[in-house]
Amino acid sequence: MKRVLIVVLTLAMAVAVLRAQAPTDPIRIGFIVPLSGPFAQNGRDILNGFLLLLDEVGYRAGGRQIQLIVEDDEAIPAQTLTKARKLVESDRVHLMAGTLLASSGYALAPYVDAQQIPMVFPVVSSDDLTQRRRSKWIVRTGWTSSQPNHAFGEYAYRTLGYRTVATIALDYAFGWESVGGFQRTFEAEGGRIVQKTWTPISVHDFAPYLAQIPRDVDAVYALFLGRAALQFMRQYAEYGLKGRVALIGSGTTTDEAVLISMGDEAIGTVTALQYSAALDTPDNRRFTTAFRRRYNKMASYYGESMYTGGKWVLAAIEAVGGRVEDRARLLEALRAAKPTGLPRGPVELDEYGNPIQNIYVRRVDRVNGELQNTVIATIPRVSQFWKFNPTEYLRLPLYSRRVVPAS
Amino acid sequence: MAKGSRRASALRTDWRAGVLGALAIVLVVGPLVLDSYWIGLLTQIVILAILAMSLDILLGYTGLPSLGHAAFFGVAAYAVAVLSTTYRADFWTSVLAGVAMGTASAAAFGLIVAHVRDVYFLMITLALGMVLWGLSYRWIPVTGGDNGISGIPTLEAHAGLPVAGPLAFYYVTLLVCAGCAALMRTLVRSPFGLTLRGIRENEARMRSLGFNTWLHCYLSFVIAGAFASVAGVMWAYYNGFVSPTYLDLTASSELFLMVTLGGPATLVGPLLGAGAIVLLKNVMSAYTARWLLILGIVYIVAILAAPQGIWNLGGRRSAGPERT
Numbered sequence: 001m002k003r004v005l006i007v008v009l010t011l012a013m014a015v016a017v018l019r020a021q022a023p024t025d026p027i028r029i030g031f032i033v034p035l036s037g038p039f040a041q042n043g044r045d046i047l048n049g050f051l052l053l054l055d056e057v058g059y060r061a062g063g064r065q066i067q068l069i070v071e072d073d074e075a076i077p078a079q080t081l082t083k084a085r086k087l088v089e090s091d092r093v094h095l096m097a098g099t100l101l102a103s104s105g106y107a108l109a110p111y112v113d114a115q116q117i118p119m120v121f122p123v124v125s126s127d128d129l130t131q132r133r134r135s136k137w138i139v140r141t142g143w144t145s146s147q148p149n150h151a152f153g154e155y156a157y158r159t160l161g162y163r164t165v166a167t168i169a170l171d172y173a174f175g176w177e178s179v180g181g182f183q184r185t186f187e188a189e190g191g192r193i194v195q196k197t198w199t200p201i202s203v204h205d206f207a208p209y210l211a212q213i214p215r216d217v218d219a220v221y222a223l224f225l226g227r228a229a230l231q232f233m234r235q236y237a238e239y240g241l242k243g244r245v246a247l248i249g250s251g252t253t254t255d256e257a258v259l260i261s262m263g264d265e266a267i268g269t270v271t272a273l274q275y276s277a278a279l280d281t282p283d284n285r286r287f288t289t290a291f292r293r294r295y296n297k298m299a300s301y302y303g304e305s306m307y308t309g310g311k312w313v314l315a316a317i318e319a320v321g322g323r324v325e326d327r328a329r330l331l332e333a334l335r336a337a338k339p340t341g342l343p344r345g346p347v348e349l350d351e352y353g354n355p356i357q358n359i360y361v362r363r364v365d366r367v368n369g370e371l372q373n374t375v376i377a378t379i380p381r382v383s384q385f386w387k388f389n390p391t392e393y394l395r396l397p398l399y400s401r402r403v404v405p406a407s
Numbered sequence: 408m409a410k411g412s413r414r415a416s417a418l419r420t421d422w423r424a425g426v427l428g429a430l431a432i433v434l435v436v437g438p439l440v441l442d443s444y445w446i447g448l449l450t451q452i453v454i455l456a457i458l459a460m461s462l463d464i465l466l467g468y469t470g471l472p473s474l475g476h477a478a479f480f481g482v483a484a485y486a487v488a489v490l491s492t493t494y495r496a497d498f499w500t501s502v503l504a505g506v507a508m509g510t511a512s513a514a515a516f517g518l519i520v521a522h523v524r525d526v527y528f529l530m531i532t533l534a535l536g537m538v539l540w541g542l543s544y545r546w547i548p549v550t551g552g553d554n555g556i557s558g559i560p561t562l563e564a565h566a567g568l569p570v571a572g573p574l575a576f577y578y579v580t581l582l583v584c585a586g587c588a589a590l591m592r593t594l595v596r597s598p599f600g601l602t603l604r605g606i607r608e609n610e611a612r613m614r615s616l617g618f619n620t621w622l623h624c625y626l627s628f629v630i631a632g633a634f635a636s637v638a639g640v641m642w643a644y645y646n647g648f649v650s651p652t653y654l655d656l657t658a659s660s661e662l663f664l665m666v667t668l669g670g671p672a673t674l675v676g677p678l679l680g681a682g683a684i685v686l687l688k689n690v691m692s693a694y695t696a697r698w699l700l701i702l703g704i705v706y707i708v709a710i711l712a713a714p715q716g717i718w719n720l721g722g723r724r725s726a727g728p729e730r731t
Contacts, residue, residue, distance in 0.1 A: 035696055036696075036699050078650070081647075083689075089442060089444035090442060103651075106650075107646070107648045107650060126554060172544075401547060
């Protein structure tokens with residue numbers, strides 16, 4: 001009896017001692033992306049970028065082990081929220097990262113603020129999340145939809161020499177904000193958007209839309225992603241537009257995730273984004289080689305986004321010395337973090353929590369038998385407000401289907 | 408009736424009474440011991456149960472398979488969202504307008520669908536559901552389009568309740584659900600409900616008996632829409648935001664599955680179905696990325712083993728609850 005008592009007491013003390021050393025518990029990071037449904041592949045790429053980085057550091061930062069808890073939100077906003085609740089209230093994560101769709105991002109923001117959980121958005125690009133509807137606890141390491149397009153609009157006028165452009169884009173917030181951004185700077189230079197065509201997200205056949213595109217414009221600006229981008233590229237060539245009207249567009253139209261499935265029809269397309277897998281820097285070469293070795297495919301913007309977002313997370317954890325329980329300090333550290341060696345080049349956060357970063361103008365080329373986004377110009381240090389004054393910019397309405405109207 | 412089968416029938420009743428008791432205990436006492444995440448899941452189950460039960464009135468009792476039922480749920484949720492954020496309306500205005508808007512859209516759509524049956528009913532409700540989905544998606548100045556509307560106040564704050572938090576919200580929801588369930592139970596056992604069942608079994612005969620079957624189907628559609636609106640109002644407050652996914656085809660068909668999995672024409676069945684699907688989705692996906700596969704297997708097994716739904720398990724005919 002006495003012996004049993006001693007064993008029990010020893011165990012109890014051991015537990016008490018272990019409890020007291022709380023900082024040796026692993027740091028729990030909650031991660032939400034769609035892993036099923038139509039966006040599963042994008043979600044998988046984002047996750048892969050993070051896994052690659054965590055492996056590189058051996059799942060350790062700030063002297064503590066890192067435990068990653070992955071949840072699938074099926075790209076349904078209500079489900080994103082449910083999974084966030086699970087991560088915060090049941091798993092008690094210290095910080096969160098992830099999600100893909102703008103609607104999921106907007107759905108999460110009030111909850112994240114109410115729970116005061118620092119969260120990193122690597123991909124969600126809706127302008128207003130770091131503009132008119134800012135959230136204190138969300139740090140965006142990705143981009144705003146209009147950010148590369150502001151730079152690209154000016155470039156298209158000045159360097160590419162285009163004067164008239166017709167746009168064709170997916171009919172939702174990402175499309176409106178991208179096209180709006182392009183139009184604002186392109187027209188400020190003196191160019192003219194002669195026609196804006198919107199296609200449903202579920203579009204299967206581009207024939208009726210391609211038939212409407214005027215043949216006498218200097219270029220067509222296209223915004224698509226995933227399957228729609230593949231289909232559009234093919235039909236653009238089939239309708240005899242390729243070679244006749246130059247094709248430019250959003251970075252997602254020729255993102256590496258879809259580029260690997262494209263053929264010669266994509267060659268020559270010029271797009272703008274904050275990343276290209278063909279970016280020729282030592283940091284990016286190291287990243288793309290490691291990504292290819294591990295996943296046997298070309299790195300895409302999705303993979304890079306969370307690799308970089310993860311660097312932010314790690315830098316912040318190091319800065320607070322692993323004491324992630326103090327959420328306010330962790331948030332400060334996230335906002336102040338200056339990670340280096342990023343695949344996309346130098347990045348810093350502005351005071352609104354959005355990156356200031358290089359925008360790369362990329363042209364699709366075939367190199368060594370593989371299509372790639374060759375960087376043909378670098379526009380350095382582009383902010384989400386471009387060259388506009390932030391206060392004045394925020395007084396303008398958010399880009400939508402009607403803002404800015406076609407001239 | 409043979410003696411043996413009577414005993415078997417009594418056994419089945421016992422089985423159901425036991426499950427019902429256990430369910431009541433879990434729903435009433437469970438949240439007191441569970442953490443807030445599980446309370447959240449239970450809240451979801453209870454709200455979706457109201458919605459699934461409302462579809463059961465149509466699908467189970469009237470025999471009208473609607474694939475657009477989530478639309479009324481969505482309209483009510485959007486009404487609450489728009490009123491409480493854009494117009495800063497007070498609690499009762501938002502709630503009543505939400506229910507009224509949902510019911511009104513059901514009343515309008517009912518005029519179009521109440522005269523068709525079977526697969527035509529399915530197709531027209533699907534199309535009308537997509538119309539409302541399209542409206543939520545494209546009427547950007549009001550609905551925010553794809554981004555939806557966030558920032559709906561919590562129910563506790565909006566209603567000025569002295570208590571707050573997931574537990575308080577859960578019990579409010581449970582009360583609402585119990586109230587709705589009681590009303591629906593009274594409805595399906597009333598002469599009106601019996602007429603609906605008659606229409607389901609043989610509409611021509613009911614008509615020849617002098618019943619206005621069109622009116623009965625129409626009212627059934629509107630009543631189901633009204634209860635769906637109540638669920639929509641609760642859902643808007645629960646999530647704090649609305650988005651077009653509330654009204655889309657996936658939502659409607661998942662709802663359809665809840666009713667068929669749980670057992671149509673039982674009212675308890677849809678509650679079980681809602682519980683099963685919410686739990687399967689959320690618990691399973693935490694353990695495996697292949698959770699959709701498991702969910703698919705569960706559906707197939709359920710259809711093979713219990714074609715009339717879980718609650719009708721044991722060879723019970725689908726005629727609905729015993730008349731007591």
